[in-house]
Amino acid sequence: MKKILLLAAVAVMGMSVTAQEFRFGPKAGFAMSTIKVDDKQDDLYKREMDPKYTFYIGGMAEYKISDKFGLQGEVLYSPLGAKERIEESEGDVYFGEQTKVTFGTLLVPVSAKYFISEGFSVAAGVNFGIILTAKQKTVIGTNLPVDIEIEGGEGEQDIKDDIKSLNLAPFVGVEYMLENGLFFDARYNLGVSNLSNDGSGGKITNSFAQIGVGFKFGGN
Known part of the structure; x- marks a missing residue:
């Protein structure tokens, strides 16, 4: 009986070790970032700025609780944001910003992960x-003899005081990993935090x- 109990305990321990799997490593990629502005005072200021195509880089750690479920944490850096171009013309005069x-x-x-197969998983979590920094660069141009550029070092302004520091973004994503550890992933992060810090009631x-x-x- 003791031998049977010992063998059973060893088997359970083996199953536990198999289920608990820890992995870590680097990751990097491309990001498409957008900004939505809602002034609350004028419908003209309710708009979505054009996407900014940028990058991200950092590292991740994954803890697989069982064959089907796992947890993952990451630390990444990305220069997110957006851009906007406004063009107007009247007669022969052109103005662009x-x-x-x-x-x-x-x-x-x-995030929490669900493994559909050994290499393919879906995830949901919060980003x-x-x-750390917030900057805005505006360039004004016209077909008049002199181009106009706002003051402040090639039109760049520090707007960190106008922007809150925390951006909460729930996300969903998918991942596919090869047997050698190489993986590819994609996800969408929906920003829900109001980043406006100017007190105007806008979002x-x-x-x-x-x-x-x-x-x-x-x-x-």
């Missing part, structure tokens, strides 16, 4: 974005999609 907003953001996504949100590649070390 181009604005680019950049949020230097430290991203900390935390905690810490906005600014930042959402972004990501597609990337990485490599996982560890495992059994």
Whole structure:
């Protein structure tokens, strides 16, 4: 009987070790970021700025609780934001304004994963974005003899005081991993935090999609 109990205990321990799998590694990729602006005072200021195509880079750690479920945490950096171009003309006179907003953001996504197969999984979680820097660059141009550019070092302004530091973005995503640890993933992050800090009652949100590649070390 003792031998049977011992064998059973060893078997249970073996199953536990198999189920609990820890992996970690680097990841990087491309991001498409958008900003929505809602002034609350004028319908003309309810708009979505054009996407900004940028990058992200960092690392991840995955803890597989069982064959089907796991948890994942990441630390990434990405210069998110958006851009906007306004063009008007009257007769022979042309006027154009181009604005680019950049949020230097430290991203900390935390997610739960479901493994459909050994290599294919889906995930859902929350991305905690810490906005480290916020800058806006506006260039004004016209077909008049002199181009106009706003003051402040090639039209760049520090708007960090006008932007809140925390951007919460729930997300869903998919991942496919090869047997050698190389993986590819994609996700969409919906910004729900109001980033406006100017006290006017308006709302600014930042959402972004990501597609990337990485490599996982560890495992059994």
